[in-house]
Amino acid sequence: MISEEELAAAFPHVPDGRENRSLNASWRAIATVVAGHTGLRFVSHAGTAYAKYAPDTGKAVVNVPPLPEGRAAHILALGYSAHEGGHIRFSDYSVKHPTPFGHSLVRAMEEFRMEAQVIKNYPGARRILQDIVQYMVLTGKSFAPTDEEKLRSATPNSLVTNYVLVRGRYLVNNQTAVEPRMNQLREELVARTSDELVDQIDDIIRRAGAAPSEGDLIPLADELIALLQQDAEQPEDGQNGEPDDSKPDDSDAGNGESDDSEPDDADAGNGESDDSEPD
Known part of the structure; x- marks a missing residue:
């Protein structure tokens, strides 16, 4: 408290x-x-x-x-x-990606895309939105660094979705209070994939922040899922073509079967969310 x-x-x-x-x-x-x-x-x-x-x-x-x-x-x-x-x-309440993982990514991206639109139209809202994110971090409600064991046990979908949400808040809307959590997620994601792949995810995040509408986020979610699938199919050096099990496999990167791809830090949804997220 x-x-x-x-x-x-x-x-x-x-x-x-x-x-x-x-x-x-x-x-x-x-x-x-x-x-x-x-x-x-x-x-x-x-x-x-x-x-x-x-x-x-x-x-x-x-x-x-x-x-x-x-x-x-x-x-x-x-x-x-x-x-x-x-x-x-x-936000467009009719937008829904056909897979649960894709839908979670769209919802995460919509959180910072929508707030970017608010700030663009009402510049004074930037401070208001920064304040509530900082409050959530200080009180431990969300966006604060988490236990390392919990982070290591996170599913690939959950890790990516949370990274997209937090990184987008930092890159697109300058909500710097999330930086410690963002760095923690990025380090884990790089360890499981590569710097190059995470840089590509960052590029998608920036484009999502500038997207004109929520519907434009669906192809960006598809692009991100394709990157993860491509990375999962790459053989590790000296492993005879077998992919590293620590990386997201095809089934976990968007086949629509997993519910744990929802962001831990927030219900990054189209206007209906819990109190861990400034909604």
């Missing part, structure tokens, strides 16, 4: 709890503006922050869970509202 004094030191620009009276109106206004939707319905259910949007009816709902006291309330409320409003405006 992080103290109010520690929050004050980390976020000196964030108001303290004495100004919480106006917070409810503030985050609702931010969500409305970012979403570009005047008919938002706001709810406050415990558990997860989420946004739901039905384009056929135009109905949209934003949930912000009950807030703590003090500076944390400002960080979370404003971050949630900017992120969820961004999903309503910039």
Whole structure:
């Protein structure tokens, strides 16, 4: 549990709890503006922050869970509202990759692609989104370095999806608080594959951040899966053509059978996510 004094030191620009009276109106206004939707319905259910949007009816709902006291309330409320409003405006709820692994990659890329669109249209949102990511790292909710044993036991799909999510936040939106976690994931990924392959993944991440729409992420996910499959098929030196078992094999790199490709750090989804991710 992080103290109010520690929050004050980390976020000196964030108001303290004495100004919480106006917070409810503030985050609702931010969500409305970012979403570009005047008919938002706001709810406050415990558990997860989420946004739901039905384009056929135009109905949209934003949930912000009950807030703590003090500076944390400002960080979370404003971050949630900017992120969820961004999903309503910039995400395409009809997009779905045909495989679970591919869909997880699309969802991970959409998190930072969508936030890049929010920042492009509302530059002041950059600080809000950086603050909530930093808060998640400081409180250990997500994006913080994990246990080395857990990292080594991660499936290839999970490792890649988490790397895409965290690396994208760093490269595309300059959310530097994720750097320790990003470096940890990158080191493990390079150990299992190669520097060259991880550099190619980084190139895909940069292109995903600049993609005009969520639908444009599907071919990028396919390209990434193809890279992993190609790498898995490469024989190791002196191994008589047998691939290294530590690398993602064809079945684990996108045949649609694995559920553990979901990112550990966040439900990187189209507007419906858990409180480990600034939604």
